[in-house]
Every structure is written in structure tokens, then in C-alpha cells.
Amino acid sequence: MQQGYARIRLDVSYDGTDFSGWAVQPQRRTVAGVLTEALDRAFGPAVAVGLTVAGRTDAGVHAVGQVCHLDVPVEMWAERADRLLRRLAGTLPRDVRVRSATRVPAEFDARFSATFRRYAYRVTDAPYGAEPLRRHDTLAWPRPLDLAALNAAAAQLVGEHDFAAYCRRKEHATTIRQITRLDWHRDDDLTLVGTVQADAFCQAMVRSLVGAMLFVGDGRRPDRWPGGLLTRRERSSEVTVAPPHGLTLIEVGYPADPADYATRATATRRLRLPTAL
């Protein structure tokens, strides 16, 4: 971080329906693009710098607990912090909201200080499809789903494994991740919610895991199948990636003690970016 700057944490939520994902892309409407425009209006063009996000969600994926950081000149922050939330609420489109903006220690890194990410996947097996008011964040599955089968499949994926079968290939990047929670419950009579928490996920991993489990849930695969794929060393073509609109980033966790931000960030960088160190 440059001298004279304050590090700011933003808590962000969005309806991913009309976004081509988080990351800025030319000619596309993205969350980072829209947010950068609003920040430029709030602080002046390119005054807020270094926007970094905890979870780069794919096109169509939603968030209620996304976290990012950026740096703003200290005096600018002192001047504008008070009215920032209302100001951003006024300029941002209604499908993205900044829920809070707080100054954090310079060591806080939205991406590398994170200790976990938790996602939820909503799917309904109602014969009539998704409830109209929840159709934007609920997948309609055309066959009945068995909760016990989903949970049996889920149980075998918990723990530290090489998730290569479930990851888009990326050069020199490890596909070893630690899933600390993966389970399903019925939210109401006809909606199932899968919750998955891990230290981090590789690209399309959550939707690949969900895709595999849904094939167990509707009886087309045995419940040992998703766990069995963990022996593969590369992406499995048998796994169908579940559609993005059922998926929502719920929470990103950070060390309780700010003194641990830097330690955690260094450890994560060593693990995820071995070639960069």
C-alpha cells in the first residue's frame, strides 16, 4: 500500500443475473466495473486504487457477503467516509449494494487474508419449477431429489483433497483445497440448500461439486461416485457444472485478530502462488 493511503474494506452484495461475473472485462457489465464507476464518482476518477476481491464469482453467480478492499488517500477518507454508504446507494444500480465500508489495517487483504469462503446453492425439485420470487437464485431441477443421497455424496468430499476432477485447469496452480463443511438441508418443502465452506475454491469448483451431487440426488449416479473422482489428476468430463444462478457467496471469513492478517496472507500466497514467491 502506498504511503498516505487508508485501506478500506467493502462488504458487497449483488444479484449476479445481469453481470458477466466480478472481474472487469471490456464491453461487459461486471460487478467490479460498476463498482469502480461508483467509486470514481464518490472519490474522483482513479483516486481509489487496488480494488481486490475475496471471491471472483463467475457470470450469473450472486453474493450477499462478498468482501473486497481498496486504498483511498487518508484525507479523502476522513472527509467522505461518513456519507459514503448513502452516496454509493444513490449512484450504484439496484442489483449491487455496498453494505458497509470500514477502514482496516494496511495488512488486511480481502483475498489472501481470508480463512474461509462459504457458498450456498439453492435448487428446487417442485414439479412446477422455481417459485417466481426466488427464480433468480434457485435452480429448477426436473427430477425428484433425495436429501439423504445428497448428504451421503457430500460427506465424502469433506476434508483436504486434490479437487483436480472438479477444477478448471490453471498452470502451476495447486488444486488441493480443504472443505470444512458440505451438507444439504430442506429450506422449505420444495427447496434444497447445499452449503459448502472451504479455505478457498478453484474456478467453477463449487458448481462442479454441486453438479456431481445432483446426479446422485436424482438417482442417476451412486453416492460414492463424487468422492471416487477425487483420485483423478485432471478435470473430469463426466461432471456437469451446475448453472450459476443457484449459487450465492454467503460469507468470507478472516482472522479474529487483525495481527494475524499479514501472517495469513503470507501463508496463503505461498500455497496458492508458489511460482510468484
Add this chain to the structure above:
Amino acid sequence: MQQGYARIRLDVSYDGTDFSGWAVQPQRRTVAGVLTEALDRAFGPAVAVGLTVAGRTDAGVHAVGQVCHLDVPVEMWAERADRLLRRLAGTLPRDVRVRSATRVPAEFDARFSATFRRYAYRVTDAPYGAEPLRRHDTLAWPRPLDLAALNAAAAQLVGEHDFAAYCRRKEHATTIRQITRLDWHRDDDLTLVGTVQADAFCQAMVRSLVGAMLFVGDGRRPDRWPGGLLTRRERSSEVTVAPPHGLTLIEVGYPADPADYATRATATRRLRLPTAL
């Protein structure tokens, strides 16, 4: 009901955002219009007749528990009942769903046999506005709301009263209604939900009641004000009608014993349509 017909009850839900309300209007997209088209495709043009709804929701109002009835030739019903839900799911747009279709006694009248209607109104006082994924059914209120004040105002509206101050005027129609439940709770940190149940509501009544209570909730009116308006014999211009998108029809109740459908319908007709009898 014509001889040789079966009476069918449909349970319907919809996202009211893109509808000009329930009732068919020329050149407008309405729930009844879209539903009639789908029924015409399922049974043949104009084969299903007498579509009658429990609660004629206004433009922009949602429903998860709307009920209507219609009549279909008995042999047609016997033939097509099995696949009707999947068929309607395939032809209806995604913002309206038929959750169930069941044959009921000929005495069942979706409108007049109903014993209660229950609505919920969602409003947030978060400084950043409505959560993106719930922005279609949650009103963003720009001032902090006090839950105790809302409930104090609500308590005075419960019971049988003349709600003329809260009703759009209609010739020869009574504005006496019985509210059996009206209360507010916090759904999460930043969303308040008002629940109101009555035997029936006159037009715009729920949104007028909510509009009055919100002015108490944010401190601009004393909590005795909404109850005080019950002495008025005509619509009060001081009451601001709350926007439609926060409102959802949750449930319509009917007598537990089908033998009471007809009795209830006769009693309701006598009360609501005195000039028609």
C-alpha cells in the same frame, strides 16, 4: 356451475413486477391474462371457464398463496389432470407458476368461500437500500424504523372496524372489515415484515394501512394516529399508499369442512354484495 363440469382449484404464485395486476385488461400483461392463455393451450380455447380469484391483487403486488377456481368439462379433467402441472410449468412464463391443481366440490368458490386472506409486507431501513436478491419484494425506506412503534400502531387496527379511511371508495360496498392479525417482526437485522390477516380487504387497504404505519415507524406521526383515522367515514388524503412491490399475498383460508363452502359463500355474498341479493 354447468352440468358435466368439474370445479378445479388452482394454487398460484407470481412475481408481480411485470404484471398490471391480476384482472384481465386490454393491451396489458396481467396474471389472469397469462394464466388464461396457458389454460387455453392445455384444454383448448375457452374450454376452461369461469376463472375466479380469491384476491384481486393490484399491479406490482406478488403472491405465493393465491387461489382461484375454474370449471372444466369432467371428461377433459379425467384425461388431462395427471400431466397438467408439468404442462402449465412448460407453457407459463417463469414469473407465474401453478403450484397445484385439484378437483374440489362444486360449492367451492375461491372468492366467496374464503374465510381469511393473509398478506406480508417487507420493508428495509438499511442505509444502503434493499438486498439485491430481494429488491423485487422489499421496499427500501430511507429513514430508520422503530419496531415497537410499528407494533403500537398495528395493535389499534386489529378488530372489526369501518376502514373507510383506508379504502378506495366503491358505491354501495361496505368498508367494514375484521382484521384478525396485524403485527411486525424483524426478519433479519435490517428487514421488517408486517403480517396482516382479515376476512377480506377492500382495494388498496393493506398498502394504505402499511403506509400509515410506516409514518409512525419513522417517527413522523404518533402511534395513535392510524387507529384514530378509523372514525373517518371516507378515504383519508393524509394516508400515503405504500408501494406495491413490498406486498405479497401469502395465504387464503377456507373452511376445514367442504360442507361449509356453500354456507360461507352465501354469508359473504350477503355481506359484500348487498345490492346483488
